Amino acid sequence: MALRSDSPPNYLRGVRRVLIGTFAVLLIGLFLLWRIDNARVEQFRIDLVDRFVPGFEWTTKPVAHVARMIADLRAYGRIYEQNTELRRELQRMQGWREAALQLEQKNAKLLALNRVRLNPRLTFVTAEVLADSGSPFRNSAMVNVGRIDGVEDGWAAMDGLGLVGRVAGVGERSSRIILVTDASSRVPVTIRPSGQRAMVSGDNTPSPTLEFLDQGDELRPGDRVVSSGDGGLYPPDILIGQVFTGKDGRARVRLAADTRRLEFVRVVRSVPPAVVEGPGGLIGPLRPATPAAVGSVSE
């Protein structure tokens, strides 16, 4: 029992046990606090992260760069196939480009005829992704814009093409974006062309599921899914992706945004639509029913 000789004496063990118990009670209390008053604890968390994570930029940047280089190197292996593939794609795209140009001209003409004013409030802040959640519990990303840039909780985030997620937690110089793939994410959507309303709900897989469909049999693979703007959570008509049937037979959405290789995101500055309350000034004030008022009108 020579090994046992350097273990602590008995009274120290008692102290240890008490300390462990204290820590355990404190941590359980902290977890319960997080569970009960989630919003406040999450705000505290985001403030802490805000203080520290932007300072890590010098470490995260080179590593992310190297990782991207390795991923690109892997692509060298099949450069020939890729080349032919690209050439074919280019040919197809040229056709599309022609169509797009024609449509653009037509659109410009129609807009001029219509005098349409596009919504000037739908602008965005471009942000760089600093870090991801790094654990299987959340699908989220940290970006380098915050309250100082005017970002607010609940704003939508897109990459160049489609919806990425929404801002959940804003710090002074950074904010956290919960991706649409996260298990807690729900996006009210419209499916084109059938016009059905549904809910895109994340389940921590790369393609979130479609739920609360009215008529599932009207759904076709390849249908476009765009945000509906219901509930005022997301601006309407942001592209989310295309419908397909997952391996488990459920309707899922193949995201238009590439959430796996996020580098930059656009945080869309959304202003809640004006709410119409009451008749406004259109109908005019209620007239007093007294004869004196009638007299004043006839003057």
Add this chain to the structure above:
Amino acid sequence: MSGRGLPGPVEAVLLPAIGVGATIAMTMPLDPGRVTPPDLVYCLMIAWVVRRPDRVPLWAAPLLGLVADILLMRPIGLGALGLMLATEVFRRWALTLQMQPSVFTWIAAIAGYAAMLFGMWLVLGATFVEGPSLARLGGSVLATAIAYPLVVFGLVWCLGIKARGGSA
């Protein structure tokens, strides 16, 4: 043995420092959403406590766990509790484990990690928090199983953190 390795105070500072470094490493935006990163902090704590049960301070596990909880967007407090309990269990077994081949320690560490995650999953379910799927947690166990020998290699060969008993 006292001639080899690091002096005590340096070692006491080194563990928390590396732990925070490992947490930052886990937040790196390599490939969000697809690959589950290994739990480097867990690997570090277990590998260290098995080799030097008397040198890992009591507060290290809850503190590092809390930092990881906050930075990795995990449920706050739960991960720290799991890490602390796992560390204390392995601290108790350390002398027994030192006498076994290191493959045995590896299996024990991974089984401990799986048990810890499953426990967290149960607690989350019991408190109605929408947690990750079991498959995703399985991916995390696998990644951690791969990372553990690398962490041990780093500790033993780069920092000289070896068991007092003799075998590495």
